[in-house]
Amino acid sequence: GQSLEQPSEVTAVEGAIVQINCTYQTSGFYGLSWYQQHDGGAPTFLSYNALDGLEETGRFSSFLSRSDSYGYLLLQELQMKDSASYFCAVPMDSSYKLIFGSGTRLLVRP
Amino acid sequence: NAGVTQTPKFQVLKTGQSMTLQCAQDMNHNSMYWYRQDPGMGLRLIYYSASEGTTDKGEVPNGYNVSRLNKREFSLRLESAAPSQTSVYFCASSAGTGSTKQYFGPGTRLTVT
Helix, strand or coil: CCEECCCEEEEEEECCEEEEEEEEECCCCEEEEEEEEEECCEEEEEEECCCCCEEECCEEEEEHHHHHCCCEEECCCHHHCEEEEEEEEECCCCCCCCEEECCCEEEEEE | CCCCEECCCEEEEECCCCEEEEEEECCCCEEEEEEEEEECCCCEEEEHHHHCCCCEEEECCCCCEEEEEECCCEEEEECCCCHCEEEEEEEECCCCCCCCCCCCCCCCCEECC
C-alpha cells in the first residue's frame, strides 16, 4: 500500500524559516506534491518534485530525495498569512490520482 | 474565469435521504475528482474521471455514485446518506493524466443527522 507521514503541528515565529517534512511509501513513484489549505478554505497547489533536489518558488522551496523516500517544504521569511495546513501528496499510479498525507498545521506567531 | 465551482456550499440531511453534489469547471480540463476531508485529516479520493465518459473508484467509493455529465461537469450522488458521510466534500480538476496540479473548488460542508 501507499502511505505518507508528516508532523501534525509546527510552530514558528514571524520572519523565521520552517521546514515541514514528509516521508512516503509507494509501490511506484511519480513525484511529490505540496498543497496549502487555510482554515475553511480549499487546498491550493504549491509545488511538485519529480526529480531529486530543490525547487524554489519565491519564499517557498520543496526538496525531494527519492533514495530516502523523503521530501520537505521550506518556508522562508514567514508571514502571519502562512498559518495554514500543508499537505504532501503522491500519485497512486500513473493516472496521477493523488494520495494525501494527513497534513501539518503551521502556526506562525508574532 | 470562475475555476471550479460547487453547489451547494452547505447541506444538512437526515439519515437515508439522498442528494447530489454538483461540480463544474471552466478551464477545459480533462480530469476531475471528488474528495472528502474529515476533521484534522487529509483528503481522500472518492471517485475520479480521467475524461468525459469515464469514471473510476478512488480510496473510499462505498456509498457514492458519480456522473461525468460532460467535460465541464462531474456530480457526486449519495443515494442513502449515513452519519459517517458527514464531511467536507471537495471537487477538483486537472489538465489530464500526467498533471499533478489540481485545482480545487470551495467545498460543500455536509452534515448527516
